[in-house]
Amino acid sequence: MSLVAGRGPLGPDRAGWFCPPVAEPIAYVEPHPRRIQALRDGRLVIDTENALMVHRAGAPLSYVFPVGETADLPTEPEELAAGYVRVPWDAVDTWLEEGRTLVHYPPNPYHRVDCRPTRRRLRVEVAGDVLVDTDDTTIVFETSLAPRLYVAAEHVRTDLLRRTATSSYCNYKGYATYWAADDVEDLAWSYAKPLTETWPIKGYFSFDPERADVTAELPNPDSRS
Numbered sequence: 001m002s003l004v005a006g007r008g009p010l011g012p013d014r015a016g017w018f019c020p021p022v023a024e025p026i027a028y029v030e031p032h033p034r035r036i037q038a039l040r041d042g043r044l045v046i047d048t049e050n051a052l053m054v055h056r057a058g059a060p061l062s063y064v065f066p067v068g069e070t071a072d073l074p075t076e077p078e079e080l081a082a083g084y085v086r087v088p089w090d091a092v093d094t095w096l097e098e099g100r101t102l103v104h105y106p107p108n109p110y111h112r113v114d115c116r117p118t119r120r121r122l123r124v125e126v127a128g129d130v131l132v133d134t135d136d137t138t139i140v141f142e143t144s145l146a147p148r149l150y151v152a153a154e155h156v157r158t159d160l161l162r163r164t165a166t167s168s169y170c171n172y173k174g175y176a177t178y179w180a181a182d183d184v185e186d187l188a189w190s191y192a193k194p195l196t197e198t199w200p201i202k203g204y205f206s207f208d209p210e211r212a213d214v215t216a217e218l219p220n221p222d223s224r225s
Contacts, residue, residue, distance in 0.1 A: 003028065003055045003110055008144035010057045028055040029064075029080050032109070035099075036063055038073075038092040045071040045092060052081055053106065061106050062086060107171040114141045115150075115200035120217040122149045124207045127182040131157045131212070138201055139218075142172070149216050150204035153190075161188065173198045179205070187211035 007015035010026050032053040038046035051063045064084040065075075073092065075085035089095070095102040118139045124132040134155040140148050166178035166186050174195045179188040188207045191198065207214050 003108065003144070004057055004059065004061060006144040007146070010055055011144055012058070025057045027057065027080055029053070030055075032063065034097055036065075037096040038087070039094040039096075040073070040092045045073055046087070052078075052084055053109070054078065054080060054086075056080075060089075061108055062089075063106055103169045103171065105171065108143075111143045111172055112141075113143070113172050113197050115139075115198060116141070117200075118149075120149055121215070122151055122207075122217070123215040124188075125213040126160075126184055126187060129157065129160055129181070131160060131181060131188075132205075132207070135217075138204060140198070140201060140206075147218050148206050149218065150201045150206045152204055156188075156205050171195075173201075181212075184211050 004010040007013050009016065009018075010028070029052055032051045033049055035049050036046060036051045037044060046065065046069065048065060048069045050066050050069065054062050054064055056062075064078040064081055064086050067083055067085055070085060070087055073087050075087055078084045078086050089105070095106075097107065116139050118137055119135045120137050120139055121135040122132050122137050123130070132151055132155055134151060136155060137149045137151050140150055160181050161179040162181075164178045164180050164186055168176045168189075170176065172195060174191050174193060176189045176191055178186040179190070181187055186208070188205050190203060190205045191201060192203060194202050209216070
């Protein structure tokens with residue numbers, strides 16, 4: 001994500017603009033000097049520090065590898081980098097970057113997550129019950145995404161929440177647990193064991209404004225100075 005997703009510079013709803021305007025579609029290819037490994041059937045089939053990273057508008061972020069460094073895996077030539085090939089993500093059992101197991105997609109070197117304590121107010125109501133009403137919040141600024149407010153469990157009517165079977169994974173925040181209230185499913189989520197960069201929101205809750213009545217004091221993403 002990041003460059004090619006959401007409000008990123010190569011994304012479909014970019015927050016800023018290029019001066020002068022650039023031709024579409026846009027792609028960016030760069031060296032990715034990290035050790036990339038892949039395992040299939042318990043066998044190491046990729047082990048290289050020679051990968052490139054391809055940021056292509058409208059497509060998932062991807063690694064490409066020099067021809068000859070992908071064992072017997074299925075490959076496709078990368079038209080943007082002569083002598084390099086792409087490997088389908090599901091062609092191997094496990095991907096690792098510098099020893100860290102990856103899920104779904106490569107982590108983006110341009111992706112940043114900042115968690116800042118703030119006094120921005122958050123109020124959440126569902127079916128007449130006020131779940132949150134506090135200005136003791138943490139604002140999360142994440143590359144290419146709109147800012148979100150998170151709140152500690154002590155400020156949430158957790159007695160009105162029940163855990164659902166839904167879960168998701170983010171390469172920058174970790175595994176999310178989802179919560180329901182009344183008959184509204186998955187209106188909140190939290191990270192019980194977040195990754196290092198988002199440790200400040202460990203156990204905090206955030207709420208979906210499309211599933212609950214959420215009033216959040218957030219910056220205007222379209223403001224220009």
